[in-house]
Amino acid sequence: MPNVYLDKRLKPSLRQRVIAAWLWSGRKGVIAGASASALHGAKWVDDHALVELIWRNARAPNGVRTKDELLLDGEVQRLCGLTVTTVERTAFDLGRRPPLGQAITRLDALANATDFKINDVRELARKHPHTRGLRQLDKALDLVDPGAQSPKETWLRLLLINAGFPRPSTQIPLLGVYGHPKYFLDMGWEDIMLAVEYDGEQHRLSRDQFVKDVERLEYIRRAGWTHIRVLADHKGPDVVRRVRQAWDTLTSRR
Template sequence: MGPFMGSEAVSAGVVTRYQLSTRYEKVYRNVYVPRGYRMTSADKAFAAWLWAARRATLAGLSAAALHGSKWIDAHLPAELNQPHRHKTNGILLHSDALTDDEICVVGGLPATTPARTAYDIGRRRGLKTAVIRLDALMQATDLKPVDIELMADRHRGARGLLQLREAVSLADAGSESPQETLTRLILTDAGLRPKRTQINVFDNDGEFVGRIDMGWDDWLVGVEYDGAQHWEDPDVRAKDIDKQAEYEALGWRIVRVSSDMVRRRPHVIVERTRAALRAAGAPV
């Protein structure tokens, strides 16, 4: 059972007032979840909508979560667009004037459209965070950069548009994790923006070998971000070793990236990628 309104559950006889106070915990006023329930960002969005008596529009990160964006911290506040509402802890309220084509229904809940959501979250301070969030939203929906640019044109003069436009120019729907986004940004900052993301590789017989996170398929140079599972899971590690050998047999040069390199040694990523491209004959 996810979030529900306590008064409605009691009236319907689903729970008693005693059970409500002992077996459930309050998320917001009159909104409860079972004790120990682990709330996702989408759960928190639904709970906030219930708190608003089902009259608000989900916005910002809550709308992004509803659209399927991953990597949203469930500890961040839920976001609603609803003017003239009393504030409450754990909910960020907006009072923007939304046009009809900036609102849609997702899973029965009103939310800002992907384009409007991108416009909102992409203007918030922090370019890297904005790109990560745009990548995730574009990965989850059919949102295109031009859709966000049109929304920005509609709201000329709004705060944060310069960052939004830069974030859109850096965004890529092929990113499958924040670390992949950060890796791509490190390379882009060094003038080595990958030509493609999620590159499918096939052997000489047309059999699928694997998918490379990002790279230059014209030069057969790829960059792979290895998350914790690639180092800690023996089965995954064994498959990685075999796949690396297959890539190399097909002429690929693969630069492998770790979280430590992203956090502390970005120059190593740049140096190794540039060296691989030079070895392949690329004009860098």
């Protein structure tokens, strides 16, 4: 950043880039969007993502996006010494930005980290009636789920909803011997005991994790659940077909 320096041998993290951008603004900018969500604890924000500032300066350096937007009282806070949009304002900004799927993914991550209240964001939106993107925001808020623990879980949930399945529950507890949760299922439908889970790379690369996954899957099936495992190589239509087959089989028994 202009007039902001870092040892050139270091590869800056997103947090360092955010701080640098804020210092470049003379501490006048308000950190917003995905940058703010990361500071609020949201995961899965790429280190190379654009740093977003609400500030009246259109001549931003590379890697920084500035916007001149209205901020009302109560929409800005101090966090770790930085000026940042509140969780609710951050959600308001993330949900308005297309495409819809990415907006929901961002909101899921923020909700997972902060458990913000949907109604609080809707109330904030009512104070900005002429802001662009309100229609998308409304749709995105309807589909937010703090139970998503990765962008791929969000993708999988939306895939199933868009295919016409009822909205699945997330983080479904599977009780152990003493009545306490032993495992949590990514998503599924408790009434027909159908679970759908996304397995990331860590499940295949770690031997210890692989062994734990085998034990977990055996427990899930002994408990009477039908379990569908989705991997990165699986295509959306194939996933929908597999879930549909299991759904039809299970519902025909009722």
